[in-house]
Amino acid sequence: MGHIKSNCFIMLSVQKQLIEALKNGLFSLFEIQSNDLVLQETKKEFEGTYTFVVFPYTKQAGLAPAAIAEKLGQYVKENYAGIKKFQVVQGFLNFSFSDEVWIEALHKIVQGSQKISLDKKGEKILIEYSSPNTNKPLHLGHLRNNFLGFSVAKILDAAGYEVIKTNLVNDRGIHICKSMLAYQLKGQGETPAISGMKGDHLVGKYYVAFDQLYKEEIAELTQQGIDLEKAKKEAPILLKAQDMLLAWENGDPEVMKLWETMNTWVFAGFEKSYAQMGVSFDKIYRESNTYLLGKKLVDEGLKEGVFYQKEDQSVWINLEEEGLDEKLVLRKDGTSVYITQDMGTAQLKFEDFGAKKSIYVVGNEQDYHFEVLFHILKKLNKPYSHGNFHLSYGMVDLPTGKMKSREGTVVDADDLMAEMVQTAKERTMELGKTDGFTEEASNELYQQLGMGALKYFLLKVDPKKRMMFNPLESIDFQGNTGPFIQYTYARICSITRKARELGIDLRDAHANGIELTVTEVDLIYILGQYKSIIESAAEAFSPSLIAMYAYDVAKQFNKLYNELNILKEEDENKRNIRLTLADITGKTIQHAFSLLGIVSPNKM
RNA sequence: GGUUCCGUAGCUCAGUUGGAUAGAGCAACUGCCUUCUAAGCAGUAGGUCUUUGGUUCGAAUCCAAACGGAAUCACCA
Secondary structure, eight states: OOOOOOTTTHHHHHHHHHHHHHHHHHHHHHHHOOOOOOOOEETTTTTOEEEEOOOOHHHHHHHHHHHHHHHHHHHHHOOOEEEEEEEEEEEEEEEEOOOHHHHHHHHHHHHHTTSSSSOOOOOEEEEEEEOBBBSSSSHHHHHHHHHHHHHHHHHHHHTTOEEEEEEEBBOOHHHHHHHHHHHHOOTTTTOOOHHHOOOOHHHHHHHHHHHHHHHHHHHHHHTTTTOHHHHHHHHHHHHHHHHHHHHTTTTTTHHHHHHHHHHHHHHHHHHHHHHHHTOOOOOOEEEHHHHHHHHHHHHHHHHTTEEEEOOOOEEEEGGGGTTOOEEEETTTTTTTTTTHHHHHHHHHHHHHHHEEEEEEEEEEHHHHHHHHHHHHHHHTOOOOSSSSSEEEEEEEEEEBSSOOOGGGGOOOOOHHHHHHHHHHHHHHHHHHHTTTTOHHHHHHHHHHHHHHHHHHHHHHOTTTOOOOOTTTTOOOOOSSSSHHHHHHHHHHHHHHHHHHHHTTOOGGGTTTTOOOHHHHHHHHHHHTHHHHHHHHHHHHHHHHHHHHHHHHHHHHHHHHHHOSSSOOSSSSSHHHHHHHHHHHHHHHHHHHHHHTTTTHHHHH
16 A cells, blocks of 8 residues: 655654654664665555565565564564554564554544644745636536636645636637627627527637638638638638737727627626636736737847747747757747747736746646746746646546537536536435425535535546546446535534534543544544645645545545444443544545535535 | 657546555445434455566566557647
């Protein structure tokens, strides 16, 4: 199994003492000096918490592995009071701790639960996520992006950073003009109000319409005997779109007016989607505002000799030393490209917030782009150029392959979220869980469960990896899912609610001389890891670590719930220990889920 | 073609500096609700960790090659 996190706060002193004892044992028994002793978690099928592997010492000790383990175990048990027993299996030496150690650990967890978040680091960190285009509605890929970005922001906040959430809206460029042009041609004054469509969907409709018109024209041209490649470049509607982009850059009043109108529609639509997703931003940037600043940076770089101009006036940077190519940073006609805008945005964000660390939550298809961007910022010697990180997440694949908006193979974000809430409603009603709920409370619960299932589904997978979504199979509500963990939380709430009704005060829980079961010890052990899990998740920018942890916690608690009585336990001390465990388990789940942006209902 | 990433159960995924009989969930099959919420628990079955070589006490993990898949290498964003 895995190695022990060196920063597992709760068990830290216990681990240190054990390692110290092992070190001393190795020296006094075998005269082996070793400074890097590593413990491992004992595998489930064996008794114990920590395992020490002695295979590496067989040569030096001149004994068989089992013999070394036996002697070492004996030594440690005699010299460290916290050890209850040790067992030797081949070259593996397994240690179990006394119940006192575990009770003490539980007390520390209870004390620490007053403030679960880690200490402030006094450091600002920017996170940019979402980054939609204003020519079409959001899809499944955006959901992964938004949930990831929001969750990572929460995790970093919990890890002590001052987090600033930004969203860079891509609201300019040829693709935006395409939907505008199609609207001009076919729109006939349609508005979201008239059509009853959400603004982003309405605009998206015209983006698709453009593509149809474009394809028709290409077909026509090729029938006239024109080469396909040529037809693609010279279709009249495409040329018109290009003209429109020029008109936009020149501030043509009519084009600007249409652009602003359609933007307003899209933003109104996005706002609804973001509200449903439960994500938010501290500041929204628009590329239409940042691309000009990017051009300024190009001028600076030219003066400093970082960039150079070719004969046709286009501006370039040479990144061959970095193992990359020459890259264009400004077109020959002086208009900016993608990277120019990103340079401008980076500068603007730094001027606004002064953060030297910055995370970009963007799909891995743009790995190369960000590599280039970060190199450019370094060459420009920007103060924020060394804290950039591209959180490159994998695509969400469908069984049919990659999603493509133009081919109609996208899973729409709004549709999917609505479906999830509907499924949650059906499942909940089948189980009769909302009997006695008000309608308002029921609907709130369906929201929480549907979104919980969806968010957990997308966040439990390692962000870096591509993942599969099959629209024909609904997302589960059982097993390793959001609702399972939410259910465990609601179950715990039910217990603590009843405990309060019975007037049980946990503060006077005394636990002297209590015998714990393996299940209780395992739960205490898992609960003690939470803070170090937060730290790992923050370091790796990985909500999936939090998700998997929450699942482990819930699973272990349900095991305990089925094996042991809690409220009905007659021994008051045992009952109180279990109640304390239940309470801390609930708090841990709730906190972990809040880091994923998932609400934990206290009744379901 | 260059670069980067990936290949683990029928399906979706874990597996953190190399460690014990490779783990979960779903799907399938067995049990458990007059007792704290059965969206739960316990169990059965399911694997040549793509293949082949190497490194060593020991490899899903490290190295090399082959096979299969993906992304990217735009004066698109």
